[in-house]
Amino acid sequence: MKSVKSTPARSTSSLALFGGILISGLATFGAYKLGQHQTLLNVPADVFPQGSTTKLGDISPPTYCTDEELSTAIGEVKKMIGGHKVFNTPVEIESHGTSEFTTHAPKPHQRPKYVVYPELTEDVVSIMKIMYEYNVPVVPFSGGTSLEGHFFSTRSQSVVVDTTKMKKVIAIHEDDLDAVVEAGVNWQDLNQLLEPHNLIFGPDCGPSALIGGMVSTNASGINAARYGSMVSNVVSLTVVLADGTVIKTKQRPRKSSAGYNLAGLIVGSEGTLGIVTEATVKLHVKPVKETVCVGQFATVSDATNAVAQIYRKGLNPNAIELLDKDMMHCINYSGYFTREWLEVPTIFFKIGGINDIVVKEQVKEIEKITSKNNCHDFLYAKNDEEKEELFSARKNAFFAILDYGRNEIDPNVRLWVTDMAVPLSKLPPVLAKLEKMVRSSGLQSILLGHVGDSNIHFDIFYTEETKNKCEKIINEMMLLGLANEGTSSGEHGIGNGKRRYLELELGTETVDLMRRVKFALDPKRILNPDKIFKIDPQDDGEY
Template identity: 35%
Template sequence: MPVPAEALTALGNVLGGRLSRSGPDLDQHGRSETWFPKALPDAVAYPETVDEVAAIARICAAHGCPLTAWGAGTSLEGHALAIKGGICVDFTRMNRVLKINPEDMDAVVQPGVTREALNVELRATGLFFPVDPGANATLGGMASTRASGTTAVRYGTMRDNVLALQVVLADGRVIRTGTRARKSSAGYDLTGLFVGAEGTLGLITELTVRLQGQPEAISAAVCAFDAIGPAVDTVIQTIQLGIPMARIEFVDEATAAAVNAYAGARFPVKPHLMVEFHGSASGVAEQAEAFGEIVADNGGAGFEWSARPEDRTALWTMRHNAYYACLASRPGATALVTDLCVPISKLAQAVEETRADIARSHIPGPILGHVGDGNFHAILLVDPDNPVELAEAKRLAHRMTERALRLGGTISGEHGIGMGKLGHMAAEHGPAWDVMGEIKRALDPLGLMNPGKMIRQE
């Protein structure tokens, strides 16, 4: 149902010229990074203060208008699409770093601050924000999807790096969850509840995040293997031996070929591991040497490591652009991008079975991922005008989720649920999924916050 005219008038009075109904704005906020069809909101709101966000929520509650939050639009499971219409709340104007507390190693930021912008702001402090999902996502969006990324194996995910939140609830109430203290036993963990809720329980308007000290020395390395199995075995042995990796990433031969074509790289067309070590100069050298021995024992070749910043930057830029490289490998394609996460002891089996499934399919599906914490992705490339290919990609993704659960893992270690994995929630959570619905109804009885996501649809 369209947003009532009186609601638009009230929102316009609050936001002035920052309520947009222009075609280009609606189109921009109706697109996803992946295969999902367009879903345009009725209007896009650009708040600048928490009071404006609260006013938007109150107006929408009074008129029964859905609310969907928007950060950078980089999510992969359709999280930010306004599939029921309504108001898209774009937080790009709430993009200030409010306070940096170097002594306590934390910062208070607005939700529209991107991870790269925060780290630029932190350069003079000797600190950095470690969560790196690849895309230059906003911290509000990263918290909403409980994002992780290349550095999670050492520094954890957003769950581990968000200390407190300010949240606007569906009825316009503003609450704070958590404090700047590093631990608390005072009541329910509401911060943990909203981190990963994908905007279905409220709108995040402020975050307090942990910071880390810049390591004295950093080195990065890359090595190739003849097959996936030995590469994954190397990851498992590295973790089990307690070598403190800051990043340990995997790409298969199809991804290596795509990166070569996209970025002019010269990787052998084989499975690769990309790693990074943080610590003292002597510690980093020891870690690299120990890792090199494991690589050699598993038949890896071309092990090269460098402490030069330009080499590290080039390596991780290529890794972060791997998704776009894979898309470019099949011109005109879109992607169904899915992920799973399993216990580290089951990682080799999960990767091998997934690779065999894709090899028997008629669509390409490069594999890559943050294998240091048992998480990997398949980029299933499909013709957007071919429903048979999309159906096959969904079948492969369904097989991946079944495999993850069979091996004691989760249907998503990083991407979240959105719309794409909604149908698999019952299999993972059982009756606990109904409890999530009860929480949703308690906080959002009208079902206005990002409807169609996360919980069972009635």
């Protein structure tokens, strides 16, 4: 970019008072590198720093509260919302500090100092006003099921804001196909309430996940092939910002072009931009009739080719789940199921429709397509009981995996659960390379794929001894995905476990833009610090 030309000053009185002193002040402050004073004049320094992005190298480290400030802040919180909502018992601290699901355990000192349980949006407003005033790092907490260290207290003096007590279902609008819920509502509980209305909530991730956390990670699950991930299922959000300002992103119509899509920005922002307290979510009509069919294929390519052709025929199954031969072996091994499966790549389909005729027509078409793609065996459920039985193989896969691993590999074996996605057409070569990679390492893996949206969980067994080797393969897996136009996360998010991949995936400028947005909404960097990308030039850790 060219240097700034000399032009007439717009506001000479400000210049006289302001110009030179501010520049030297900023320089001392470890600040943005400003050019000549003309640039400063044309862009009031009161508004924003230069450019459209914020580079890590151009910022100073954040400054958080002292111990004394933290306890003053907590005292004020107790006064505002009630002392019974504030905890610092070891049990509370520990249960909000780490997670048994994660492979990226936090360091022992990375624990919150307090856990606060707001019960109303107004409580969150009060908390955030005080936290903002005293520069307290705040870690929003929901179901605690995330896998990439999303809720670790990386900063000492952290306060966890746990929204699990906010679990009111405020309204169900049957004819508008939406519901208004608080952030702490569990998606399965919501589905139970919707049952008599023949409605369902689309995304279906881990059983304990809550709406607030699902919004924050843009979660999805098995049904996403049909209903999309959270970003497609949120109409509007109520969000408390870093400084305690509360906003609602939209009104209730499912479609709106009124102003910025702020809900779209908040979904997937992992609590770094605000705390979600309420959501208006879309509902879907429960299929009047639904069946399950299963295709067992010669190769993974046969399976993914079948999926592509099924879509190209205009079919849109409610779920398309791919399990590889190792996963099918675990299922057989577990003995949970009456059926003995072929140990080959297998797809479980859910097919829904307005009546049996429509469902049957789809099954016929799917069978035709699979048979052209080396499908050894095609089964379909003829009644609800068979449907449950068939899909239970997919649903209980996780327990089958653990059974196998503990008995056949090591009683203390763990599974490195991760996710990635590549375009469907890239899946066969990527999976073939991954399998080869794991085999040559001597480790064992299983594949569970939401192949309808080409999002895969290629999970690897490891023990304390093989953890480093496993980590190395996980790293190679991510790089392989990125080299194939992939994403380092299809549904779990970045947290602090995958930060290193984000710049490789999207480029430094894109991450610098995210950092700009973060700093704009949270200038003190108090909301879930160190997640998704670095906010501190002195942060040299990868977790």
